[in-house]
Amino acid sequence: MSALHLSDTIAAVATAPGPGAISIVRLSGPDSLRIADRLVAPPGSSPSSHPTHSFFKANIADPLNPNLILDQAIILIFRAPHSYTGDDVVEFQIHGGPIQSRRLLHALLACGARPADPGEFTQRAFLNGKLDLVQAEGVADLIQAHSERASIMALDQINGSISHYIKDIYDNIMTASSYVENSIDFSEEDFPREIFEKSESLINQALGVLNDLLASWTQGRVIREGVLVVITGPPNVGKSTLLNTLLGFDRAIVTDIPGTTRDIIEEGLILDGFQIRLADTAGIRDTDCKIEKIGISQARLLLEKADVIIKMMDASQISLEDELALKSAINSEETLVFANKTDLASAPNLALLSIYSQQIIRGSLINGVGIDELKKAILALIKSKISAIHSFAISERHYSILNNAKNEILLALDKLPQKNTVDLVLISSHLRSALELIGTINGNVYSEQLLENIFSRFCVGK
């Protein structure tokens, strides 16, 4: 029914998915300007201060983390009724790339916009009288067609493991709800204590699965926080030089003294539209230096979280240890091996490296050799990871629905542990909201299933 709610504000990425020079994210509805205001980073001017049919340039920031600049955008303002949909519309034109537009969309959703339903912009345009009446049937066909396509896509997406999770959550909450409703409508007992325990355990079970599902939204993390690329390797192989080279400026202090880098140095970087967090770590070696030891253990922790690891080695000094590490590294999915200082390497070493030519990127940072190859390899790895995650991750729409459902479930749980009386009606009100939300994903209708569930589960009498 959301399709008929003209009073909320909808958002969607307007440009086709895939690489492109720019992406357009569109916002339509009464709160468009207010939401857009929250995204402009100072000292940019707020969209609501601009007249209709104007545009301006501003940095946009993550509203939850105002220091994180998402991108530079051209912002176009169309005030109601002079817009495509007839509502207030704000259009963001940002840099192209698969990640940027979705990060912006997330920020808009976090500020109160709702993901648009299929065909909803056109539908609003029609309902607001912006399209010719003769087009009515055309629009109607469009809505139905969009909706069918969307449901096929939704089915695709929730096939397999995700639909299994969602069914699990739904069934547990529905059963808890049946306990509560059965007690309200059919129980002669004044204070059915076992209702608490049974419902509580079912709700907690559902909450656990729900949390897992929300956590599986790894792609969301990558989008929000960027891909974590960690440079590691023995001391003095040129890790900090690589960081500086990739960043394009001197961020880390580079010396020929092993152990110069003790802290983790992290910088943001955009590579072909992907937000990257690039981290340089302390070289891993045995040391007596307390400070360096701490740095090394931090580096190990960071490696565990890394999406991409660049393992560096010195081509001029390949040890047996290096060789062993090399063998394990090339079997790992997230590790790239970069052999630096090829300019200084001996012929036998180069011959050794060439055995692994498929897996090792060779280069000499000082001479600017191998950088482009390394960048390409990093991007290939990121893309393969994101598409792998994509087939599993839940969509923005599902994420926002499940997150709202989770809030309702938490509110229901909060009402449960009262001593001698309990407002079962309030608990049931939250459970019902949660079920209705999840029902918009799996197509279950609460009112049709509740009684079915009660009567199959309980022998109701008097």
Add this chain to the structure above:
Amino acid sequence: MTPTFQIIVIGAGHAGCEAALVAARMGMKTALITMDRQAVARMSCNPSIGGIAKSHIVFEIDQLGGEMGKNTDFTGIQFKTLNTKKGPAVQALRAQCDKPAYSNRMLAVLLNTTNLTIIESNVREISTSNGKIDGVILADLSFIKGIAVIITTGTYLNGLIHIGKQSFPGGRIGEQSANHLSSSLKTLGFRLGRLKTGTPPRLHKNSIDLRSMTIQPGDEPPPFFSNEVRQLFHVEHKIEYERKFHVEQSNPLRPWYPGSCQMPCYLTHTTAITHSIIKDHLSESALYGGSISGTGVRYCPSIEDKIVKFGNKECHHVFIEPEGRDVAEIYPNGTSCSLPEKIQIEMIRSIPGLERAEFINWAYAIEYDYSDPTQLSHSLETKKIEHLYFAGQINGTSGYEEAAGQGIMAGINATLKIRGENPIIISRSEGYIGVLIDDLVTKGTEEPYRMFSSRAEHRLLLRQDNTRSRMRRFSERVGIHPPEYHAETLHQEALIAAEMVRLEKTFHSQVSLLQWLRRPETRYSDLPDIDPALPPEIIPQIEVAAKYAGYIVREGDLIARMKRLDDRAIPADFDYATVAALRMEAREKLARIRPRDLGQAARIPGVSPADLAVLAVLLRKI
């Protein structure tokens, strides 16, 4: 000369009595046709009125000027508040009634009502001319002229009673069925379906050993359904009233002091022997032996159903309920079945305390015709024939309260239509009667429809305590309660609003009284600073307003959202068949039910949000 009435009501059960009374009280010349005047408002199954969600309906009927609440209060022999610890929205009353007293009092009320004529006869046919009602034809072929007809025939249409392998026609045990009328409705083009229900045996009270059972007394002081009895027989007045009330003053209208001398119910249970008797003879039951097809009523399962479907339960409750003060019959609630007589005896006597039980009546199952209620509009008028109304069990409902709720609405709306006024339609957010009727006319029903609180999505707002305010604007239009009554309701609403402001602004040890009252288990009387002048009947509303504040706002938002759909009317002649953009299933359902607005369309099972969006677009085009 042909007798002429404005409104003719066929059937004097719970729906028919309310329909006839409200019509007559609203000034219509009304006829109430019944086969047997001694059987008016007969409680043909359980001896109780009310229960969760059902009692809300009784409260609403009372506020609209109906009789059920008063009749229960005056003839009740046990009163109880249910769900006392599960939250105020779902608190409800239930009363055990004296069955003969209930019927007798209703008959006395009918006889004392001006404009109302009781006709003892059997209706053969509904008479129409040019698609409009013109009257009814009785069994003796005599004709009664009328402008509007309300059919409230309960389980009588083609009623077929089953006991074991035996089956015979009947409306209730010992009463004939109405078969001509059923054919007459088919001839007029109505879709009829078949439903089934059942009732337990009746046992002789002197044959029952209560010693092994758990006693279940009523509440003291007794809670009442009707405003009149609550006002007149309030605890404080009790002594004064009892002094004035003498036994010789007892009459059908006031058989005893309301709520006095309550009678208990008793609780016993089935045993392993009961279960094995039923299992061994399942094939002899009408329900399981094939005489009746389909499933039984899920919320009131027969004992066969309980044993088959919940086989792992070791025992089931059996409530022993009296059917009246001077009545021999005992109602063993929970033992309804369609087993043969011999097996019924065996089965009942395997229950502790019923070892020597003597039978007065057999348990039986009954099948009857009902009319698909989606053929009605929200006023309960049939879409096919003007001035023809259906109310009660004929619409596929179950329960006295559901029947009475429809009856009063049919009576009101038939009257308003004759007067040329718009019908009264209670919305789902205003009353359980609204939920009941909207469910019936929108979704239809496949099993006897009973009201549950979970059917009401806005049940936080639909409470017993605020019924008077919820029903005020409808009750004003009906006009049975005097204007002063409504003025008092308004005054109470103002008092509540003022008290809410005072509670918010008065602080005690840095805590506002409102916050104080929001604490769990805190009652208004626990506050350090109360207004002793407030009428006690509004206190529950103040407590609820404090405790549910956030939820009431949330409900309000939901209702406002839905209202935008409810406000988008769909023309009655809208041609769904030609809208290619609607899915086929939606096209068929919409064309059959003909929703009056987008809100109702949205509630039809099988109509998707996309279908609704398509409709919205096309409505804009019109």
